[in-house]
Amino acid sequence: MKHEVRREAELELSLSEITALSARAARGAGRSWGESEEVGEAACWLARAGQDWAGAVLEVLDAAEDGGDCALRVGIVLADTAALSVPIKTKLPMINSPFFLLPFAARLADQAGQRIRLDWADTQVVLAPGACPSITGSVGIAGPAQVTITPDPQDKTPSPDWPPTHRGTVLATQYARLMQFMMASTVPTSASSLAGAGAGGNDDD
């Protein structure tokens, strides 16, 4: 029997579509609005860096939301306490989807005004303030893992430029799942709302 390797269909989305879809999907998955907005921003950052933003978002949304191993929760604390946690040297607990920490750790680098390095399993990521992440090792979504964050000396590998694109790709199956999550944040339009929202009768004049 002949086997055919078929590549899954990919869609291209603008960054604003990625931000809105991810935030609404997170809300549909039961996260608070504040956390959902963080998911949207994080997805946008990962997409700009050319990374698998949808895979990272889905991994976070599929995990238990209140666990101490939630990358979203840990990431938010990391970013919120950026100004409180200098000097930077942190050994985080075991975290699901450590890749999702990167946008939040980037804010830590911004706030500290210095390069930082994240290490987990065989992955090493260097984040310079405002710069695109420099990633070595596995880039796939692989958790849980223990992440350490340390300052990175200034004279190491230069950070790559941000890719000159304002788009992100998503696999059709990922898109369908994100849409499914997102739809859970919507409400069927009521008859009274429909009546008031626009013209009921003839629009011609």
Added chain:
Amino acid sequence: MSCEDLNPMPQARAFRRSPDEVMRLARMGCSHPTRLSFLRQLLLRMQAESWRFDRPVWEIDAKGVGYAVYRAIGPARTYSLVAFAHDLPPEARSDRVIATAWDATFTLFDGTPTPDDLDRLAANVPLQEAGRVSPRELSLSRANRSVRLFEHVVERLAKGLQPDPAMLLETGYLMRTTAVYGSGKFGAVDRSAIAQRPEMRAPFQAEMLSVWLTRAFTVDLVEHLARAKGGETAVRLASELKRGLGVGNSTGLGMAPFLIRHPILLNNWMLAREEALARVRAQFTVGAAQLAQLHSTLEAARENAALWTSAHDIQIAKLADLRASLNQIADHVAQGWDQTTPHPWDDLWRWGQDVLPLEGQEALLAAILEPHGALIDGLGDCMEADESAHFAINGAMPVGDLRAILKAQYGWALRPDYTARAQCARFWYVSEDKLEPRLGERHEEPGAERELPLDTGRQAAALWQALQEQPDDLPVAHVLLAAPEHRPAVRRAQITARHPFAEIRDNLISAEMLPIDILRCKLAFFGATRFDPRSDRWVRISLFQGAPFPDEMNGDCHEA
């Protein structure tokens, strides 16, 4: 960026109105377009830079079906409106966002489209939301004919006659857009990718350019159909009649949340306008040219108010206020205004504050900005916003500081009792069918558990409560760790501390709240005229009425 440090007139600050006065819905719902409005900025730039315009493609048949391309050629870049004209059966014509077919569909293309581009666009643009555009496109929009007027104009021109001026005045447009999407919607280019271009820096410039070129298309289409029908007998639309035609627009609730979800942008729009007013009030003299321009501006405003009609009770009352106010202002400027005082413009403004209703006060604002282009037009550069730069929450902020912000900026939010039925009567949500924002009745309809976070006042009050037992020196990050539901309110408060015009200072879920007030404010910043509410949540307006057409601008205009 903040322009505050670059302000060449820091002395004007003393004349600024407070956010507590400006950011109330009752006043925002009386907003008038000014010379800082986005369509005015577009026209002023294109005139100053001598943009050229042409129409390299016109493939429209005798039934009005086909496509056309209009180009706007600037000093650095060219933008093309690609227009598709369709044969729409009357029963399919609807202005609602849920419609699926239109008389015409459009996109603004970045550059000059190739035949391949046009093929791709022809397969997607007519589908609107059901299609996809690409990073080469800046906007996606559609329009329906104002059937009665459209047919009348075609009939008359075909017979070699001009249309009835009264009918033109009554409707004011041949087509109305029912949605104009930009900023990355449906695959279009993200704003962040084009915001560095000088001509796109001001908000909504791509959308405004698209609508302005659409206006030219609507006139070309009626003239084309008249020629197809009348042959040699047909005439073109007289330029003085043409000038009075704008593009209509039907706008519903979908636009309202924008101002709430973009607090820094709202601040920058408001602050630019308020700084403009303050600068004018700080002037020491009234020049002859300024006085003459003020007179002509008031005259034009009175003519506009006379032609501006609405069947909506609230708007009828506002129009009566406006007409009476404009008469009062014109009389006062002609007779009562002492122009020899140290701050004559401020005196005029204060007189208006004392004697005019809100509608008249805001009309006076627009009128006195008009003769001061050199003084205020530069403020147009301050109306954009890099919102991502302000996204991060400062978790190190002590609770005492956050409390102080709430006390100083959110008094309006802390007063209502949100458990009272009328104070939480509404909830904003996203509709399942069109993914559009809607407003529900909390006590009568299901779905409130899926509410959008647009209940800004109630959230601020809940945050205030949550902070009550916390020590002043506790970092906000610790509060959020225990209570992440306060995140949006903390972010908004921190933004508002630095951007005092960021919040609409009213309860947005109250039974009293009128969405049309939010719409009017936003549409006035666009430059819209003839605001005509059809309910408390959707409106008709006109864009570019009275503005020049491409062939009336400074540069050349060629037809292919």
